[in-house]
Amino acid sequence: MFKKYIPHPCRREYFAIILLIAEIVLFSIFVPNFTNPLNFFRVIQNNTEVAIISIGMTMVMLLGGIDLSVGAVMGVVSVVAGNMIERNIGTVWVVLAAIVIGLLVGSINGAIISKLHIPDMLATLATGNIWKAVIFGLLGGTWLTSLKPSFRGITTSLIGPIPVLLILVLIVYAVFYYVFMHTRFGRYIYAIGCNESAAKLSGINVSNVRMKAYCITGALAGLTGLLYIARMGSVEMSIGGTTAIQCIAAVTIGGIGAKGSGARGSVIGTLAGVFFIGFLRNGIVIMGIPSLLENFFIGLLMIICVLVDSINAMRRANKPVVKGA
16 A cells, blocks of 8 residues: 555665765775775764664654654763673663663663654754763773774775775665565655655554654664774764764765655665765865865755755646546
C-alpha cells in the first residue's frame, strides 16, 4: 500500500553523486597530491563518524524533523567509554554501554518530541546543551588522553587496498538502504514525510515511528563515539561541536530539502553528500584556502539545494490536473 511513497533511485541523489564525481575530478586536476591513496584514506577516516550519524539524520529529516543533539550524544558516549577503557573494563561492556546510552538519549528525544509534542528543533537543542554540560561535568575541565582501546585497529587497518573503515561504512549503509527501501518501517518513514495526516488516517502509528527513528539515531551516535575514541585516542571538551551541522549539510546536499518541499531522499544521496563535504574540506586545506571559505561554500550549496527543492515543490503544486488522464 505504501510502496508509492518510496522514491525512485534516479532522483535528487544522482545530483549529489554527480557533484561528488565532478569535485573529485576538479581537485585531481588542480590540487597537488589530492589523488594520493593516503589522502583518500585520511578523508574516509575523518568522515566516518559523520557518515554513520547522517543515516540517523536522514531518517529524522525524512520525517520532517531534525536532531541537533547528535554531536553531544557522541561526546557523552565517548567520555563514558573513555573512562571505562581507562579502568580496563572489557570491550564487550564498553560497546554495550555505548549502545545503551545512545538508545536511552535517543528515546528521551523521541519521547519529548512525539509524546510531549515539543518542536524537534527546540527539544534537541535543549537536550544537546544538557549533554554538553554533562560532558563538562564528567571531564572536569580536563581531557582524556592516551586511550588505547582494543578496537583501535579498525581505524587504521586495510583489507588489501581498501580501508576497513570504508567497508564498515558501506556495510552500515547497505543495511539501512534495505531498511529504507524494503521494510514496512522504511515505507512508513516515507509515508509520514510525504503526508503525515494521510499516514495517520492510513493507520500508521506516527508517534511510534518517530520514537524509533530518534532511538536509532541516538544508538548510531553512541557507536560513533567509540569510533571517535579509536581514531583519536583521546576525548576533548569540544567533542561533537560541529557534528550536527555537518550531518544536516550532508543530508541536505544528498537530496532531502526543506520541510514540506516534497523532496525525497535516500542513504545513497546522504553518503554522496557526506563525502562531497569531506573532499571539499580536504581539498581546501591542501590548497591553503582559509577555512572560513569552506563553510561559505557548504552553506551556499545548502541554500541552493533547498531553494531548488522549494521551487520544484511550488511547480508541482501549481501544475494543473488533467481530467480524464
